[in-house]
Amino acid sequence: MATPGFCAASAAPGTTAHFNESDIQLLARIRLVLAVSALFVAIVDQAGHRAAEAVGLFLLSCYLLAAGVAYAGVLKGLRWAGATLMHRLDAAACAAMAATGESDIFSLVFLFFAIVAASLRFGLDEGARVTFAAVTLYCAATIAASPGAVPARVFLQAAVLLGFGRAIAQLGERQIQAARRQALLAELNQVANPRFGIDRTMTAALERLRAFFGAERCIVLIEEQESGRHTLRAVRAGGPPVLAAEAVDAALAGAMLPEPRAHALLYVRPWRRGAPALALSHAGAGPWLQRDEGQMGQLAALLEAASFISAPLVFERGRGRVYVIAASRHLGRADALFLARIAAHELAAIDRIGLLDRLASDAAALERKKIALDLHDTAIQSYIGLQLGLATVCRKAAPSNPLAAELDKLAAMAAEVVVELRDYARHAPAGTADGEPIFVSALRRQAAQANAAYGVDVRIETAGTIALGDRLTAEVLQIVREGISNVCRHTAAKRAAVSLRCGGEILRIEISNEHGAMAPPAFRPRSISERAQALGGSAFVREGRFNDTIVCVEIPL
Structure with a gap:
């Protein structure tokens, strides 16, 4: 049953200390200093050439070597140097110090250092394990080094050490929980993005x-x-x-x-x-x-x-x-x-985003409706007039006229544009009829227009559930449109692909086009990069495996 007044999250997954690099280096330096001091004291206090003293000096020398290697590993950022191995090795060093029978103070220092390091880094569970192991090893080594010691006194000493170790482990757990709570509150503030x-x-x-x-x-x-x-x-x-x-x-x-x-x-x-x-x-x-x-x-x-x-x-x-x-x-x-x-506080603040989002969505819907009406009254009527004029010119041109085929092609293109504009005006206020996300439908129309105007075959690919808010949708749509436009205007490619994938907490957009045997010089799409940075993401260019150039955009979700 949970302990009253104490956070029971100690058993939760991921309960680790929020130590930064400088804190880990500090522990490693303290360990190295203790090892040097303990070895020096053991050498000075050596009374004779007993086998136990020689073994103790050898073990302390090995521990000093391990502490030095661990400190070098911490400086180089090696993960094992800051893991559980080191404070468990500290507990073993405590037993080695007690086994010499000459350095009771340093053995207790090593014992408490092992408990403090384990508790501050990994919390109550690891601190309790190290406490029990260190006290057990210390008492066993003390009895072995001094066979005449009174067992009752050793057991009383063990009980006191276990009590202190448990208290240290609980304090370490409290510090970890405070750091985890602070980190959670910061994360909740970060996800609260309209x-x-x-x-x-x-x-x-x-x-x-x-x-x-x-x-x-x-x-x-x-x-x-x-x-x-x-x-x-x-x-x-x-x-x-x-x-x-x-x-x-x-x-x-x-x-x-x-x-x-x-x-x-x-x-x-x-x-x-x-x-x-x-x-x-x-x-x-x-x-x-x-x-x-x-x-x-x-x-x-x-x-x-x-x-x-x-x-x-x-x-x-x-x-x-x-x-x-x-x-x-x-x-x-x-x-x-x-x-x-x-x-x-945090969830209530997040819910206010819903109100802002609904207001923005309603405003966007009204704006789309207004755009659709304006589109019908201006652009569509103008294209209809252009279509009728081209049809009249086509009828007047004789079949033998060398421009007849081109005029027929222009008339067909004008008719297709009228159909597309009417379809867009019909679906713009409320999305698409088939349930496809409106921005994906807009991208497909953009791809069709690029094929008709520039002869570039643009393939649209989506993976994962792409459910974005209105404002993020507008930004993503503009990024992809800019990428397609760059391919059509600045390259000689005849094929291109746009890939949108939602994986984990990242939206990945890849706009690729073939470049043949000659790779283009290094470049940075300025407009796309600026839009990605404004959304908290990044954009970069890389070479694909099939002689293609890929503009990659990553936006955190």
């Missing part, structure tokens, strides 16, 4: 919450004030990057919105049959309150959770709850309070 839309942004935020707590699912349930409609988002490990809110039954929503709705909830299933469950609520101030164990147990069964925490949500459009659900591990009180803080 250009990605509310669905992608909220899904990303819930996935970060799920990963932080090491839970199986994270659920947001909202009751809209105006319509009374209930919507739910459920994020699982390995789920899609974009989840739209789904409507749920009112009875199910009522069961997931227990009263009082302003309380944070914590439930932990009993660890054995007959034991009481931990069912608590917190009102934001004061002590934790006991909840009806039966009601909370039913809610846990509905959620299929061994443990869950929940916090109230207050959004612009309604109220609801966020749930973090663990099927195996137990969450604690500090987890529930931290979730309540996130729900009250």
